[in-house]
Amino acid sequence: MTTATRFASTDNYAKGGVEIIGDEQPRRYLFSNMFEVADQSTVWERVVVARNLEFTIECVRAEGESPWYVCDHDETALSMQGDIEVHFIKPADSTVLPTKDHPGPVKLTGEPTGQAMGWVKLGHGHMALLPRGAAYQFRATNLGVLLLQSILGDESIERWAGICQH
Amino acid sequence: MAKSTEQAITEPTINNASHIQSPDPDYGYEVFQIGSYTFRRDEYFVRVTYPKGTYVVDAGNFLRAMMRDVAWGFFYGWVNFDDVFGTVNHYSSVDVFVGSYNAGYKSAGTDFVERFDANKLLACFKALLSDWTNAGFDPFAAPLETGTPYGSKNGNNDTAVNFQRELAERFVGLEGDTELRTDERGFAVNRHFSDVDQSEPEVHAAPGFEGQLSAFSLFRYLSRSPVTWNPSIVSLVGESAYCPTSEEHILPIQHGNDRVEWFLQLTDEITWQIADKNTAAPKAIVTMKAGDISSMPADIQHRGFSPKRSMLLVWENMTPGLELRYGSGELPPTAAEF
Structure with a gap:
């Protein structure tokens, strides 16, 4: 038998789906595909593909350089496609951080002033911590797909009817 | 009594x-x-x-x-x-x-x-x-x-x-948190994942910020899972927990969650049988292929079938007391409505 691991990408994915028995509704399962979502998204949009009350997983079409973001809680980034760098700066101006009652990241105007913290380079299946209080920017040479573990905020975009089976 | x-x-x-x-x-x-x-x-x-x-x-x-x-x-x-x-x-x-x-x-x-x-x-x-x-x-x-x-x-x-699943408190690989899986720790690559790239991400922390930046290969980590249907925790954002796991054959239980749960299929394919939580009456079949994402409502039970070892990201909200809020009807059983 073949044991090749089947990955997927924006160029090569095959969706499954929800088959209903009786009077169940497919939309209750919020079924989507991250590569289809990325394929249909604008670059750097944070499209909510999973939500559990205030917590989210957001899918991002990564291409070129992203805006700079900063957040008052940890987030994580998982590269599901492509090589993606994440650059970090410790903002010199602490007032750029959102307040504690403002979850999710805020988009900054340009690169913040502050001390460079370093960078990480993510390949396929690699995952990075986006630590609380560190401004970050993604850089992707080619089309990539990111999954962000975050909290619903100003940058989160919910369009369930557009991405889910119903 | x-x-x-x-x-x-x-x-x-x-x-x-x-x-x-x-x-x-x-x-x-x-x-x-x-x-x-x-x-x-x-x-x-x-x-x-x-x-x-x-x-x-x-x-x-x-x-x-x-x-x-x-x-x-x-x-x-x-x-x-x-x-x-x-x-x-x-x-x-x-x-x-x-x-x-x-x-x-x-x-x-x-x-x-x-x-x-x-x-x-x-x-x-x-x-x-x-x-x-x-x-x-x-x-x-x-x-x-x-x-x-x-x-x-x-x-x-x-x-x-007595195998203990690994539960990160913030992020796998951070100092003091759960460790990466290696041959030396007894985590060999599973026979079905011999083709999974074992490289780790590059981490370049500037002087003074060592230990603050962290990254690891989730695919490598999961390719070395020695067990099936047994999620670990690799990252936490508040009470949001990434609980990835490797799956093969049949989930030995039918899980009736007391809260909403999410599945993100990272590789390969799993088919889920969905039934009513209270009567076991069948409700749906959910087939998930690589890249698919699906929510499991709080009023169903599910059992998975994975013909080949696959990587699944289970996502849980660990907020205490959620079972009471769903059980009382304060929260709807589905994660979002549209």
């Missing part, structure tokens, strides 16, 4: 009585008794007697289900061993039921539930698992990767049944 399902939930009486009887003379396995339940096993089957009857199940299936129930500390909500027998976690106490969420048993009046102190029940189940798991059989392993669960008493496999 045992009560009907409804009485037990509204008027819990916790029964702590438990003891082990002498080994069965024919097969050598200990007989376990807790409350009104008596558990016996022979070469092929487990037999549970309770005040309203007898429940019989394949020994291998029972041990695989019991392994998850014990390893997960009764998990979130309902751990159904099948359509008949299982446990419900109330987080300090646990219900053990027969037929309470099965329409046939309910209509016949042969359903039964009894509530136990969680620690007492866990101790009883751990002892049972240790005694009934023979040498060479690992209830965490895929069937093609382990020996037979059948036969008379033949040693034990406590190393396997």
Whole structure:
């Protein structure tokens, strides 16, 4: 038998789906595909593909350089496609951080002033911590797909009817 | 004292009585008794007697289900061993039921539930698992990767049944948190993931920020999972927990969650059978291929089938008390409406 691991990408994915028995509704399962979502998204949009009350997983079409973001809680980034760098700066101006009652990241105007913290380079299946209080920017040479573990905020975009089976 | 399902939930009486009887003379396995339940096993089957009857199940299936129930500390909500027998976690106490969420048993009046102190029940189940798991059989392993669960008493496999899943407190690989999986730590690449790239990300921390930046290969981590259907935790954002796992063959339980749960299929394919949580009536089949994402509503039970070892990201909200908010109807059973 073949044991090749089947990955997927924006160029090569095959969706499954929800088959209903009786009077169940497919939309209750919020079924989507991250590569289809990325394929249909604008670059750097944070499209909510999973939500559990205030917590989210957001899918991002990564291409070129992203805006700079900063957040008052940890987030994580998982590269599901492509090589993606994440650059970090410790903002010199602490007032750029959102307040504690403002979850999710805020988009900054340009690169913040502050001390460079370093960078990480993510390949396929690699995952990075986006630590609380560190401004970050993604850089992707080619089309990539990111999954962000975050909290619903100003940058989160919910369009369930557009991405889910119903 | 045992009560009907409804009485037990509204008027819990916790029964702590438990003891082990002498080994069965024919097969050598200990007989376990807790409350009104008596558990016996022979070469092929487990037999549970309770005040309203007898429940019989394949020994291998029972041990695989019991392994998850014990390893997960009764998990979130309902751990159904099948359509008949299982446990419900109330987080300090646990219900053990027969037929309470099965329409046939309910209509016949042969359903039964009894509530136990969680620690007492866990101790009883751990002892049972240790005694009934023979040498060479690992209830965490895929069937093609382990020996037979059948036969008379033949040693034990406590190393396997005492396997501890790894639970990161913030992020895998951070100093003081759970470690990466390596050959040196005993985590070899699984036979089905020999083609998974083992490279790790580059981390370039500037002077003064060492230890603040962290990254690891989730695919490498999962390719080295030695167990199936047993999520670890790799990252936390508040109470949001990434609980990835590698899956092969059949999820040994039907999980009826007490909250919304999410699945993100990272590789390969899993088919989920969905049933009503209260009656076990079938509701849907969800087929998930690489890249697919699906929510499991809080009012269903699910069982997965993975024909090849696959990588699944299970996503949980660990906020305390959610089970009460969903149970009371304060929160709708679905994650979002559109």
